[in-house]
């Protein structure tokens with residue numbers, strides 16, 4: 125069979141040329157002719173069928189317009205894309221397109237991936253179509269200068285198709301369609317720069333399908349339209365909405381094939397077709413099935429080659445054909461044929477039923493190495509040659525890569541908006557596919573059947589200013605947050621993230637207090653907090669304000685052999701004390717007072733700064749005693765303590781202070797509160813006791829930590 129375009133510009137006489145080659149001017153004729161009646165009715169109620177999204181890429185006016193031919197509104201793309209540049213095709217091509225939407229386009233000179241995001245319903249099956257009409261918008265003659273001009277398309281985080289515009293008439297339209305299930309409440313389409321020309325796009329159309337349709341499409345399998353033909357004597361090049369309620373594009377086989385009129389015979393009927401239960405799988409419009417092609421009675425085979433031509437290389441695709449048949453010859457014929465893909469028998473001895481629709485396909489069985497040749501060969505018992513009404517051919521699109529956890533995505537989007545981050549790579553899914561993940565993020569892809577999670581956010585030196593984004597607080601897998609070298613101000617939010625291991629806020633303008641939960645995790649050695657280079661460090665002196673990293677071992681509380689445990693505890697006790705003794709020399713605010721120490725007792729000596737820290741700036745008063753206030757405090761190892769502070773006025777004449785310390789330090793009785801330490805210098809006289817809240821036996825048991833060997837009393841502190 126000689127294949128070639130009939131009404132469209134001919135590129136090669138020996139190649140079947142598809143609708144892709146059809147200049148839009150041809151479409152103008154057919155659309156105007158076939159839809160004239162429709163236009164009249166539709167202009168009255170120009171409505172968008174439910175769930176349809178029509179986007180005219182590059183169109184700048186934010187108010188939508190009604191497409192005359194379709195009677196549907198099209199909107200600009202300003203709300204669905206953040207990057208790219210609007211263009212118009214060159215004036216010499218302006219007359220060509222039927223579809224007004226082809227006249228404008230959006231190109232993406234920057235970034236390797238640029239994405240559109242369309243609102244969708246999670247779990248709904250959609251047909252998504254993108255069209256590409258170059259129109260030499262950039263005056264570079266890219267499609268005809270002999271170089272490769274191609275770019276990729278992703279549906280979400282998975283590869284969908286390559287758009288190949290090499291050696292392509294600039295007025296011709298390439299269109300790509302995919303049937304997919306929305307993984308979330310948005311569906312993204314990304315253009316991938318392969319380094320062979322700047323990607324661009326002309327339109328985007330989204331149509332919801334019924335769940336029952338295309339049953340082989342599921343969350344891990346999408347399909348890309350390879351060819352979709354209707355047969356019979358059809359002289360509209362492309363049939364679409366409203367004939368097809370789902371706006372699939374059906375190309376006329378007779379107009380795509382050069383010698384169609386000589387080799388094929390067209391049939392048609394106006395009889396109603398009977399809907400069989402299986403019909404809902406494809407819902408092919410009756411108007412399409414009421415036409416068919418067959419052959420002259422002295423011939424025995426229909427050959428269909430669908431894989432020739434640019435953009436139609438079938439070799440690296442896995443194809444799934446769906447043949448739609450219904451017998452529309454009313455003379456009760458005997459028609460039987462075998463259906464072959466090349467030389468593989470797919471469906472033997474098939475006989476179409478009169479006015480009943482049969483859709484023949486092998487669900488989920490994509491053919492490897494299909495070359496796009498199909499034969500319908502008459503069987504020996506058949507009195508009539510084969511017949512066909514419609515054919516759809518899809519290629520497999522694997523949806524192996526999972527989108528990032530949707531909560532993480534939402535929080536990252538909030539952060540992006542909050543800080544007005546305009547990074548070119550911050551486009552599309554944050555983690556997936558890996559090679560396009562957002563700059564500064566590290567994701568956990570290790571669980572292959574789970575959505576990737578974000579574990580590191582590095583916004584160091586990103587010119588951030590203002591307050592902290594609270595969205596970080598909800599990212600439950602975040603381990604490492606680096607916001608260093610920015611201009612962040614204000615209070616640190618209470619990042620109660622159990623997963624957080626590193627919080628680097630160094631070199632900002634943070635002045636506010638550090639939340640308890642962060643301090644506690646830091647003190648327990650669970651969080652590496654970095655605050656150096658912030659105003660807050662002029663007030664507080666702790667290791668998180670110095671450049672050295674702190675490395676206090678995390679206390680191991682486990683059920684191990686007692687001997688091991690005990691020796692470990694002893695060692696840690698020693699280490700602990702050494703550490704803190706060293707520290708109080710290093711960071712002593714009031715070191716000059718310390719030589720007054722007359723005590724040689726085996727309890728910890730606190731500095732004033734340390735007391736301030738453990739009591740969170742003397743925040744919580746738990747009692748009032750004879751010569752001062754008693755405050756609640758928390759030690760680095762999370763032990764709760766009561767800090768009894770002498771009033772400043774009583775410091776001068778507190779002659780009984782040191783004897784009390786000395787006495788108490790020697791007393792270890794189970795009905796007395798244990799003295800854990802003291803502070804003594806000109807600024808401060810204080811005693812630090814174990815703190816026990818009343819009656820909580822569980823806390824009592826759990827609170828028995830390493831270095832406290834004294835028995836704790838069960839009654840509340842009575843200090844004054």
Ligand SMILES: *[C@@H]1O[C@H](CO)[C@@H](O)[C@H](O)[C@H]1NC(C)=O
Pocket residue numbers: 185186187189
């Ligand atoms: C946008 O479209 C509306 C309606 O078609 C029109 O009135 C308006 O002038 C257009 N605005 C611009 C800036 O072209």
Ligand SMILES: *[C@@H]1O[C@H](CO)[C@@H](O)[C@H](O)[C@H]1NC(C)=O
Pocket residue numbers: 265268269270
């Ligand atoms: C584009 O390039 C082709 C091939 O080099 C050439 O024949 C054609 O004249 C060029 N068109 C324009 C508008 O430059």
Ligand SMILES: *[C@@H]1O[C@H](CO)[C@@H](O)[C@H](O)[C@H]1NC(C)=O
Pocket residue numbers: 281282283522523524525557558559
């Ligand atoms: C999934 O991601 C990997 C790594 O990023 C990539 O190589 C692969 O092509 C992707 N798979 C699909 C179906 O897009």
Ligand SMILES: *[C@@H]1O[C@H](CO)[C@@H](O)[C@H](O)[C@H]1NC(C)=O
Pocket residue numbers: 420422423
């Ligand atoms: C088939 O029949 C047609 C007329 O019906 C005739 O023109 C054609 O030559 C025949 N072809 C063959 C191979 O006999």
Ligand SMILES: *[C@@H]1O[C@H](CO)[C@@H](O)[C@H](O)[C@H]1NC(C)=O
Pocket residue numbers: 274286288289290291434435437
């Ligand atoms: C793109 O199309 C050109 C011209 O038709 C062809 O030579 C080339 O192999 C195609 N490339 C790809 C990757 O499909």
Ligand SMILES: *[C@@H]1O[C@H](CO)[C@@H](O)[C@H](O)[C@H]1NC(C)=O
Pocket residue numbers: 340341342343344345487488489
């Ligand atoms: C999706 O369908 C394919 C066959 O089409 C099947 O192998 C696969 O298991 C299905 N996946 C899910 C998640 O249902």
Ligand SMILES: *[C@@H]1O[C@H](CO)[C@@H](O)[C@H](O)[C@H]1NC(C)=O
Pocket residue numbers: 424425427464467499500501
């Ligand atoms: C089907 O018919 C075509 C065309 O006549 C022929 O080339 C092919 O070999 C036939 N296939 C089989 C399996 O008979």
Ligand SMILES: *[C@@H]1O[C@H](CO)[C@@H](O)[C@H](O)[C@H]1NC(C)=O
Pocket residue numbers: 580582583584585604606
């Ligand atoms: C963040 O990025 C900076 C360079 O941009 C690098 O110096 C720093 O180590 C990174 N932080 C983390 C936690 O990876």
Ligand SMILES: *[C@@H]1O[C@H](CO)[C@@H](O)[C@H](O)[C@H]1NC(C)=O
Pocket residue numbers: 594595597598
């Ligand atoms: C974080 O989660 C809580 C509860 O799930 C919610 O109330 C809050 O709005 C979330 N914060 C952000 C910034 O989304």
Ligand SMILES: *[C@@H]1O[C@H](CO)[C@@H](O)[C@H](O)[C@H]1NC(C)=O
Pocket residue numbers: 585586587588609610611
């Ligand atoms: C902080 O802001 C000042 C002035 O706005 C600017 O000069 C400086 O570069 C910024 N610093 C950082 C680390 O972004």
